[in-house]
Amino acid sequence: MANDVSNLIVYHEIFSCEKVYEPEKAWMDIQTHDYFEISMVIAGNGINCVLDQAIPCKVGDIFITPSNIPHRFFLENEIETLTVRQLRFFPDKDDSVSEKLRYCNGLFKDGSVTAYAMLNKSMFEKIRSLFDTIEKEISEKRQSWQNAVSSNLLLMLIDVERYIDSSIKNISSVSPKEWSVVLTAIEIIKNNCSNADLTLGSISETIGISKAHMSRIFQELTGKRFTEYLRSVRIEYSCRLLRESELTIEEIVKECGLRDLPSFYKNFNSHMGMTPNEYRQSTKLTHGKTNKNSNIFKGEKIMVLLCDISENLQKGKAKIVKELVQQAINEGADPNQILNDGLLAGMSVIGEKFKNNEIYVPEVLVAARAMNMGAQILKPYLAANGVVATGKVCIGTVQGDLHDIGKNLVKMMMEGKGLEVVDLGTDVSPEMFVQTAIEQNCQVICCSALLTTTMGVMEEVVKAAEAAGIRDKVKIMVGGAPVSQEYCDEIGADCYTVDAASAADAAVEFCK
Numbered sequence: 054m055a056n057d058v059s060n061l062i063v064y065h066e067i068f069s070c071e072k073v074y075e076p077e078k079a080w081m082d083i084q085t086h087d088y089f090e091i092s093m094v095i096a097g098n099g100i101n102c103v104l105d106q107a108i109p110c111k112v113g114d115i116f117i118t119p120s121n122i123p124h125r126f127f128l129e130n131e132i133e134t135l136t137v138r139q140l141r142f143f144p145d146k147d148d149s150v151s152e153k154l155r156y157c158n159g160l161f162k163d164g165s166v167t168a169y170a171m172l173n174k175s176m177f178e179k180i181r182s183l184f185d186t187i188e189k190e191i192s193e194k195r196q197s198w199q200n201a202v203s204s205n206l207l208l209m210l211i212d213v214e215r216y217i218d219s220s221i222k223n224i225s226s227v228s229p230k231e232w233s234v235v236l237t238a239i240e241i242i243k244n245n246c247s248n249a250d251l252t253l254g255s256i257s258e259t260i261g262i263s264k265a266h267m268s269r270i271f272q273e274l275t276g277k278r279f280t281e282y283l284r285s286v287r288i289e290y291s292c293r294l295l296r297e298s299e300l301t302i303e304e305i306v307k308e309c310g311l312r313d314l315p316s317f318y319k320n321f322n323s324h325m326g327m328t329p330n331e332y333r334q335s336t337k338l339t340h341g342k343t344n345k346n347s348n349i350f351k352g353e354k355i356m357v358l359l360c361d362i363s364e365n366l367q368k369g370k371a372k373i374v375k376e377l378v379q380q381a382i383n384e385g386a387d388p389n390q391i392l393n394d395g396l397l398a399g400m401s402v403i404g405e406k407f408k409n410n411e412i413y414v415p416e417v418l419v420a421a422r423a424m425n426m427g428a429q430i431l432k433p434y435l436a437a438n439g440v441v442a443t444g445k446v447c448i449g450t451v452q453g454d455l456h457d458i459g460k461n462l463v464k465m466m467m468e469g470k471g472l473e474v475v476d477l478g479t480d481v482s483p484e485m486f487v488q489t490a491i492e493q494n495c496q497v498i499c500c501s502a503l504l505t506t507t508m509g510v511m512e513e514v515v516k517a518a519e520a521a522g523i524r525d526k527v528k529i530m531v532g533g534a535p536v537s538q539e540y541c542d543e544i545g546a547d548c549y550t551v552d553a554a555s556a557a558d559a560a561v562e563f564c565k
């Protein structure tokens with residue numbers, strides 16, 4: 054039995070909730086983790102906030118929450134109490150099994166099951182084998198609990214702590230087997246650092262261990278995060294190339310498996326205390342390719358600034374981002390470059406980390422705020438010169454979708470082209486788009502969507518415009534990460550553009 058448990062890495066905790074649920078602020082507190090949890094309410098009652106749903110919970114309720122769902126338990130009010138018993142499982146390597154093999158388990162509440170969790174098959178089997186045995190052992194003693202919830206999982210939760218004994222690995226101690234895993238990873242990094250596709254995910258897959266597990270033991274053993282370590286190996290390699298080769302900086306960046314010039318400049322600077330060109334000159338082994346022209350250093354300064362923008366955006370430091378954007382403009386950086394290589398580069402790192410559960414909703418939100426504030430500074434500089442276009446459009450993020458950064462950029466670019474833009478915000482219903490277009494005489498309706506689950510609303514906007522009899526008077530533009538030209542054609546919208554600048558150009562054409 055104990056063997057079964059030790060194959061999973063399990064945390065067990067009983068905690069009392071302290072935070073009172075505040076609908077307006079809950080999103081700031083909910084978090085995603087890299088483990089999945091089975092939680093049982095063992096005393097009191099309260100709220101389990103899962104994504105944007107506030108689910109009332111009481112003694113005996115069980116929630117299974119997978120690793121990528123932001124959630125948190127709250128008190129309903131100050132006088133209530135809520136105590137939760139929680140098991141956390143780190144998905145083992147079998148977590149990489151295909152979606153098809155995943156079993157859907159769920160939230161067991163009053164006998165009903167609402168799916169929230171995707172457990173993989175092997176994990177499910179292990180859990181099941183556990184509670185079968187436990188159920189047999191304790192069914193007589195725990196009659197009252199059985200009455201509370203008719204779920205075998207409950208039985209597992211009640212006494213599973215007995216099986217989590219000292220023989221089971223402590224989460225913070227790393228076994229010899231894990232040592233060898235990390236050493237293998239280091240070997241792979243050193244031998245393949247010029248491969249741009251080398252990531253925590255690819256190495257974990259090669260070794261056959263989950264990404265979350267690799268990330269944890271790597272940091273525990275090396276004292277460095279995986280990405281930090283990989284970066285330092287690449288910088289060391291770039292130093293060698295700067296010293297010994299005639300490659301240009303761009304070529305070196307590529308050769309070192311790096312894609313992004315600004316962050317190379319920035320990282321190089323913080324590792325070596327000088328810019329790559331300065332380093333090359335200082336080694337006196339340059340081969341005539343290095344130009345002492347101060348423009349190189351000016352360019353390097355801008356690169357470092359762009360990287361600072363990206364990094365501070367990732368940390369959510371909105372005020373600093375604003376200042377840095379202004380500084381980059383003063384240094385003569387191209388506003389589009391500031392947008393793409395500074396702000397959007399930072400946002401794309403945030404997106405990647407968010408996807409990999411390295412950061413959670415609150416971090417993404419503060420980064421989004423910094424992005425919006427930086428973009429505000431850029432706004433007048435992004436506006437096209439000598440703008441004469443006129444016309445009126447309405448724009449919004451479709452119903453069910455709260456992402457507004459892309460929509461705000463599109464709005465900004467359109468205003469830069471001289472168009473009047475009615476901003477409907479986020480979570481906009483098809484009716485609201487159409488009603489606004491009618492009441493405000495808009496020539497174009499612009500719909501943005503970032504979720505695959507909400508892009509379908511765009512089709513409803515097209516249908517609502519048809520039903521209202523304005524389809525021939527108004528153009529419908531669609532965009533956002535999951536949207537494509539194919540989808541635009543399929544739903545009968547008029548135009549899809551991939552980014553904000555081309556959206557503005559297209560809207561100007563429609564308004565002519």
Ligand code: B1M
Binds near residue numbers: 405
């Ligand atoms: Co969320 N989110 N998010 N998120 N979020 C994504 C979109 C996601 C890809 C992250 C991931 O898991 N990898 C994923 C969607 C998966 C999918 O459906 N395919 C996701 C998810 C799942 C969620 C939640 C459901 C759950 C969660 O928390 N895990 C939840 C949903 C809430 C809701 O909307 N109901 C959620 C919540 C949030 C935050 C609130 C935390 C925050 C939004 C804050 C805000 O917008 N104020 C957030 C963010 C910031 C992101 C990521 C990290 C960044 C999105 C962004 O702003 N990109 C995103 C991951 C990613 O994209 N890598 C992610 C920068 C922006 C400039 O790009 O909007 O694409 P974009 O705009 C582009 C183009 O698409 C185009 O122009 C812009 C560039 O010039 N464009 C148009 C946009 N609209 C256009 C309209 C046009 C033309 C072009 O014509 C009309």
